[in-house]
Amino acid sequence: MKKIIPAYVRVPLIFAIVMGALEYFIDSGDKPAFIKYPMVALFLGVFLFLLIAIEIVVDAVDKVTYSLLSDEQKKQLAEAQSVSFADSKLMKMLTRSKDIEQEADVMLDHDYDGIKELDNVLPPWWVGLFYACIVFAIVYLVRFHIVGDYTQEEEFIAEMEQKDKEVQEYLKTAPDLMTKDKVTLLTDAASLSEGENIFKTNCVACHRADAGGAIGPNLTDKYWILGGGIKNVFNTITEGGRSGKGMVPWKETLKPTEIQKVASYILSLQGSNPKDPKPSEGDEWIEEGAAPAADADATAVTDSTEVATVVVDSLKTE
Structure with missing residues (x-):
C-alpha cells in the first residue's frame, strides 16, 4: 500500500x-x-x-x-x-482553488502580453489567520495602549523576581547543593548509620575502622590539623587535606549530602577512646561559643588555697 x-x-x-x-x-x-x-x-x-x-x-x-x-x-x-497530494480533496479544501478545466470561470479580462490573470479566492486558512490577527491587534491595543496594563519591562522584572524566589526556595532544600556555609551537623540515627557505611567503605584504610588513625590522623580526639567542627571537617573531606601529603579530595566521588553524613559520623566518634590510638596531631579545637575546659592544675591550686584558708581561720579561732 x-x-x-x-x-x-x-x-x-x-x-x-x-x-x-x-x-x-x-x-x-x-x-x-x-x-x-x-x-x-x-x-x-x-x-x-x-x-x-x-x-x-x-x-x-x-x-x-x-x-x-x-x-x-x-x-x-x-x-x-x-493521485498526488496537490490534487487531493484536502488540498482543495484548504486552498479552494479551481481545476484547470474551470479556470475560464475565474479568468479576468486583463491581458499583459499574453499573460492572463485569474481571480482565485484567498485560501480559507489565510483568511482565518488574517482575521485572527486583526482581533489580536485590537485586544492588544486596548489592553496595553489604552487601558495601560503592564509593560514588557515590568513583566520581565516580575518574572525574574519570581524565579529568584523559586531558586532561593529550591536552594534551601536542595540536598546535592550542600556547601561548607550551609552544612549542619546531623545527629539522627539514620544519617549517622549511612555515614558509618560510607566511612567503612572509603576511610578505614587510612583512619582504621575505629577512626583511631593509621596513615591518616586520629579522628576521635580533640586535635585537628585543618580545624574541627562540622564545617571544617566537611570542607576537608570535600577539598582534601594538605597539598602533597594530605587526603585526596572526595568531592568527585561522594555527593555533598554523603560528605555531610560521613563528617557527622566522624564527629560523633569524639571521645570514643579507641585502642592504641595514633598520637594527636594538629591543634586543639574548641567549638565557637563553647566554654573552655577548666585547667586541672589551676583547679588543684584553687582548692588547696581554699583549704589553707580554712585551716588558718580555724587556728585563729582556737
Missing part, C-alpha cells in the same frame, strides 16, 4: 521522538538517560526492535493483501495511489 513517509524515514523519526521525550522527562544530570539508567537503554532497544518488527509485519500483510486482489481492484488501487 502507498505510504506518504517511507519506512526508512518513519522508523528513525519515531525512535528519535521517543528518545528525545525520555531525555526531556528523565532527570539524568550531566549524562544521557540511556547511559545513566540501563533500564532506559533496554527500553529503547526493545522499542526499536518492535518498530522494525511492526514494519516488517505490515509490509508482509500488504503484499499478501495485494496478491488477493483481482485485476480490476489492482487497477483501481493504482489509480487511487497515483
Whole structure:
C-alpha cells in the first residue's frame, strides 16, 4: 500500500521522538538517560526492535493483501495511489482553488502580453489567520495602549523576581547543593548509620575502622590539623587535606549530602577512646561559643588555697 513517509524515514523519526521525550522527562544530570539508567537503554532497544518488527509485519500483510486482489481492484488501487497530494480533496479544501478545466470561470479580462490573470479566492486558512490577527491587534491595543496594563519591562522584572524566589526556595532544600556555609551537623540515627557505611567503605584504610588513625590522623580526639567542627571537617573531606601529603579530595566521588553524613559520623566518634590510638596531631579545637575546659592544675591550686584558708581561720579561732 502507498505510504506518504517511507519506512526508512518513519522508523528513525519515531525512535528519535521517543528518545528525545525520555531525555526531556528523565532527570539524568550531566549524562544521557540511556547511559545513566540501563533500564532506559533496554527500553529503547526493545522499542526499536518492535518498530522494525511492526514494519516488517505490515509490509508482509500488504503484499499478501495485494496478491488477493483481482485485476480490476489492482487497477483501481493504482489509480487511487497515483493521485498526488496537490490534487487531493484536502488540498482543495484548504486552498479552494479551481481545476484547470474551470479556470475560464475565474479568468479576468486583463491581458499583459499574453499573460492572463485569474481571480482565485484567498485560501480559507489565510483568511482565518488574517482575521485572527486583526482581533489580536485590537485586544492588544486596548489592553496595553489604552487601558495601560503592564509593560514588557515590568513583566520581565516580575518574572525574574519570581524565579529568584523559586531558586532561593529550591536552594534551601536542595540536598546535592550542600556547601561548607550551609552544612549542619546531623545527629539522627539514620544519617549517622549511612555515614558509618560510607566511612567503612572509603576511610578505614587510612583512619582504621575505629577512626583511631593509621596513615591518616586520629579522628576521635580533640586535635585537628585543618580545624574541627562540622564545617571544617566537611570542607576537608570535600577539598582534601594538605597539598602533597594530605587526603585526596572526595568531592568527585561522594555527593555533598554523603560528605555531610560521613563528617557527622566522624564527629560523633569524639571521645570514643579507641585502642592504641595514633598520637594527636594538629591543634586543639574548641567549638565557637563553647566554654573552655577548666585547667586541672589551676583547679588543684584553687582548692588547696581554699583549704589553707580554712585551716588558718580555724587556728585563729582556737
